[in-house]
Amino acid sequence: MIRLIFLLPIVLCIAWYSFLKINKVPVKQGKKGFFYILGLSAFVLGFFILMIQITEYSPSEF
Numbered sequence: 001m002i003r004l005i006f007l008l009p010i011v012l013c014i015a016w017y018s019f020l021k022i023n024k025v026p027v028k029q030g031k032k033g034f035f036y037i038l039g040l041s042a043f044v045l046g047f048f049i050l051m052i053q054i055t056e057y058s059p060s061e062f
Contacts, residue, residue: 005048009041 016037020030 012037
């Protein structure tokens with residue numbers, strides 16, 4: 001699952017873009033939402049990287 005974590009911001013941005021288009025909100029007005037999505041995704045990615053470093057996980061062990 002960790003190798004697919006890069007899909008999180010892509011899927012969320014597509015969903016946000018779709019929400020903006022469905023509700024006829026200009027993308028320029030919804031730009032802040034994209035920044036929140038990217039920030040949250042960076043936080044989640046950082047958390048997982050930290051946990052991998054703390055536990056010294058190696059995919060070749062399994």
